[in-house]
Amino acid sequence: MNALRAIRIGLVLLLAGALHPLTPAAAQPRTDRPMSRNEAAAKQKLNAWTIGLAGGLLEGAPIRFATEIARVVDESDALHVLPVVTRGPTQNVEALLYLRGIDAAIINADALEQFRTLVPNIDQRISYILNLFPSELHIFVRPDIKSLADLSGKKVNFNTPGTSAAYSGPLIFDRLKLEVEKIFIPHPAALEQMRRGEGDISAVVFITSKPVDAFLRGRWEPGFKFLPVDIGEADFLNHYLPSTLTSKDYPQLIAEGQDVPTISVPTILAVYNWPPGSDRYARLNRLVDHLFSRIDRFHAPGFHPAWRDVNLAAQVPGLRRFAPAQEWIDRNPATRPQRMPAGASQR
Template sequence: MFTAFIAATWPGGQVQTSLAQTRPSVSSNEVAKVSPRKESAPRKDAARSDPHTTGFVTASAHSTEFAIAQDIATTLASGQESGPHGEVALRVLPMVGNGGIRNLIDILGLAGADMAIAPVLLADRLRESGSLGDIGNKLVYITPLFVEEFHLLARAEIQSLSDLAGKRVNFGEEGSAGAVLGREVLNNLEVKVSESNLALDAALEGMRKGQISAAFLVSGKPVSFLARYAQDDGLHFLSIPYSKAMLQHDYLPSALRHEDYPEIIGVSDTVDTIAIKCALFVYNWPIRSERFPLLELFVQTLFSRFPEFLGDGHHPKWREVNLAALLPGWRRFQPAERWLQQQSGGEAALRRAFGRFLEQKPITNPPDREQLFQDFMRWQQRQQGR
């Protein structure tokens, strides 16, 4: 079932020479190409999975998303009692993915791949396309995570998006968030480029040699791999303008700053960009299945130890995470929903208490009110960890 998709997205180290503008913006119809025909959601084989190991599909090894998965694996591995042969009750195994639609397909059909970090926008499109049938009961979420910023790194002679016209731009491996959404963004901005689909390290090497003019990466800032490239290399970030049209496609305005990339961005400089939301999705194992107790243990352990991730020793993206936040249109994994409901009566009770608090200081702007609530939730999570 995955043959057509894998063949279409396999990078193979080859440079594609087609113009990005000649390819239409990604729609639910294009997402349907993931599968050669419409069918029911794939079935998982629990028998081939390690009963103590949960597979965590993420983006490339250079990405922030992979670092987050490694952070979870390392932190949750500590503090567990081990058996006579050193085994632990819960082991989280990060699995390198492409950070795009393929991550979600792996959850749905790959034995041992229980969950993944993936862009919400791509999950929405996969579900709406119907290419894998009704996946709403198979794919659920544990928690929304953070926003992933669009990074467009360019050579010194490229000073604006218009300078990229006719130049070779790397979008990342085919099917990745960078390839799908980066291509869509340049199409919408009517910038025609020659496309390549290399891994990030190969693309950066091509930029040093002058073979590639710019490279796209969609990942949460700061990406440590990029942070190691200083201004001496002549590489810098290009601004990506935000428009109301992008809002309709679920993009968010964002910015890259000196504190994110001190070796690339000047002290007083800011690079405008866009971003998308990502979430931790999970396969909705039936309650009586062999895998359900392991995923339930994962949720309980991650949520109860969440305050540990807010410290300085962890990636700053953790501070954007609100475990109780909702993902419109999607069902939350039952153990996660139950855990949240058990904490002070759940999010609904917290929102009621927060509403009573705000009655003393009314907020007329709804976005301001919601932002205050998210800050309140993060504060409460920190208090629980004390």
């Protein structure tokens, strides 16, 4: 019995030593360990053209775009984009400003607004490469809700914290001067409660690229609908763009030939303004060339359908384009006639 116990103790100590080595060499930080010439060269080669791209939450559309960008622009040792999962739109801006190794981020245009007072020179530190896609506002309501005014004081779900809906949704409702009881639970749970008439949830707010699978595949009783949002109802022009939800987008919920006016939040590929001539600037310059010259590859099956509406020349109000991106567009004027996103306009 004592021998068996001794064996068990020995195994525990052996495993502990393997999992938590205490030797001085093992305790050294990775960067301080001596390297052979070949290993040092491999490390240099691996890091030379790597770019960190802040994407967002796993359940959001931006991280999918980040992953697809990485897939298309990757070229062995010439360029390697690393998509990074973050806590959402706000942290993507913070990551771009402060997180080591992050050179680019996918952000909502209105997420910059709260930083303008905190970081007065943010427009000099962040620029954009591409206006990716509009994230349409979907206000989906129960049959008893007929207008935005009917939502006053009611429970409205804005999805989980960190999502675009959780960030931009309350901002939009504030600009509409619409006071509601805001809740933040996963949309699938909120939609199921709405369907069953449980939890007193009157509406769910999605802010994402249309069409949304939940409304395409779900079966809804008559009366469930999207509420129209008139861009004239609030001062949206500095932050958002007009858009529509159509019967082609949601044939089960919108009658054929009818449209539901709404607004969209521009979602952009932003970069940090590294100084010209720097190593990080060179990496972003190469990213621009790989991304723009291969834009047609995003139209292949398997990529997000919103790529088909991306216009390389589309501008972002209130923000400067990264110089190499503008120079690429100037050298390739044929990019200008591309189709604009629905409801958007080149400014």
